[in-house]
């Protein structure tokens with residue numbers, strides 16, 4: 001799914017109205033009915049007070065449409081107009097008149113703190129104050145209203161975007177954003193929903209299609225691509241009957257040091273589970289028996305040194321390499337990495353963990369990175385590589401510049417892992433808090449190396465690998481609960497993640513339309 005900017009959504013709106021020869025108010029009606037349906041399916045006529053706070057733009061217009069539909073269906077609705085300015089959008093006014101046709105209870109005009117209503121915990125708050133048209137930080141009594149609503153324990157449903165959040169720009173004031181329990185957003189989720197500083201305000205959301213012009217949506221380069229099952233299915237490369245282990249390549253995992261051989265075990269196993277034909281682990285001598293015992297499928301080549309890596313020496317040409325997990329930063333290991341980068345220019349590779357820390361400390365080595373090398377930093381490692389950032393958008397911009405400068409792919413690990421490839425951003429939708437466990441990154445590096453070795457191109461291996469790793473983690477968490485998940489469980493479930501890619505979803509009996 002594509003994620004568009006506010007500007008692109010306004011343009012899509014305009015093009016749709018022109019091409020479909022509909023009015024913008026019809027588009028608003030399409031949007032409103034989806035919100036109404038969502039509420040109606042859940043409330044089923046319950047007489048709970050629904051308090052709709054409408055701004056004076058089209059987000060407020062959406063609120064009025066929903067209010068009208070709810071009133072027509074007998075719900076207990078109280079509509080407020082948050083008079084943040086004396087302006088009114090055309091479609092706000094139109095729907096303001098319409099709501100008057102269905103009720104004698106006119107919308108309540110709010111002009112200041114004295115107008116804040118009492119709200120009970122069992123009420124429902126619908127936030128239609130600001131949408132994607134927010135153009136400055138909410139202040140004065142409107143900010144106080146947002147804080148007042150946040151203090152209430154009533155369920156808060158945001159229309160399109162929680163008020164106070166910019167769809168694709170940094171947050172200015174954390175006190176001036178509605179913390180929604182659920183957000184119903186139009187056409188595409190907004191970029192802010194996926195970035196660490198702003199995602200908590202929209203932690204649960206559904207996106208509703210409102211029939212915007214398909215050609216525009218298909219041909220417009222988005223801000224980012226959201227990677228879910230549909231996208232992952234397209235990335236998958238089916239196997240042919242007469243393929244053999246040679247077809248799926250020979251991956252090399254360069255990992256481990258004394259006390260950290262487990263990192264090599266996890267990466268090697270993950271590379272196998274994702275489908276590498278053969279995997280060799282290159283480890284310090286102390287890792288030999290451990291690897292041979294725990295992963296008998298793997299071949300093991302050892303360094304001359306017992307405890308850490310000093311020089312790669314192998315007698316075959318790997319089809320892909322995963323380097324860095326648990327290798328430490330000893331001077332001899334730094335030299336070993338330098339030697340690999342200088343001698344293995346044509347082999348697709350993933351660098352993780354200590355390999356990244358070495359690069360951060362010896363930035364001159366960055367220019368040795370072969371084109372399209374994949375780096376998999378968590379935020380701490382990223383900071384060491386690219387320097388600090390002011391906010392999430394600055395982080396993305398700096399990562400973009402880094403990716404372009406060194407012609408590398410950067411995978412920023414996090415709740416929503418983001419793959420950055422020059423101008424392109426891919427946001428992953430799988431994964432869960434259970435995966436915040438030791439070895440998770442080792443497994444991811446093994447997965448991506450295993451995909452590279454099978455011939456996936458580096459960008460696909462990155463985006464598909466991140467998806468599969470997260471999906472395996474989701475399946476593991478479904479079996480074990482977040483707390484109990486260990487990285488071995490994630491790796492074990494890579495097989496289920498493959499099977500799940502093409503499994504047909506059982507229809508839910510309780511909530512037929514809810515997206516999982």
Ligand SMILES: NC(=O)C1=CN([C@@H]2O[C@H](COP(=O)(O)OP(=O)(O)OC[C@H]3O[C@@H](n4cnc5c(N)ncnc54)[C@H](OP(=O)(O)O)[C@@H]3O)[C@@H](O)[C@H]2O)[C@H](O)CC1
Pocket residue numbers: 009010012013027028031055056057058059060061062084085087089129130131132133134135136137138139142159160161186187210
């Ligand atoms: N294609 C779609 O996605 C559709 C979206 N719809 C809905 O429309 C809104 C966007 O509506 P818009 O009218 O452009 O913007 P807003 O409703 O978000 O608000 C704009 C008004 O708010 C004023 N404003 C902005 N920031 C502040 C602030 N900090 N304090 C006070 N007032 C503020 C702004 O005032 P100006 O003085 O700058 O004019 C505007 O008056 C979208 O989010 C969807 O909900 C359609 O319904 C369907 C198609």
Ligand SMILES: [K+]
Pocket residue numbers: 059127128129130131158159160161162163
């Ligand atoms: K809103």
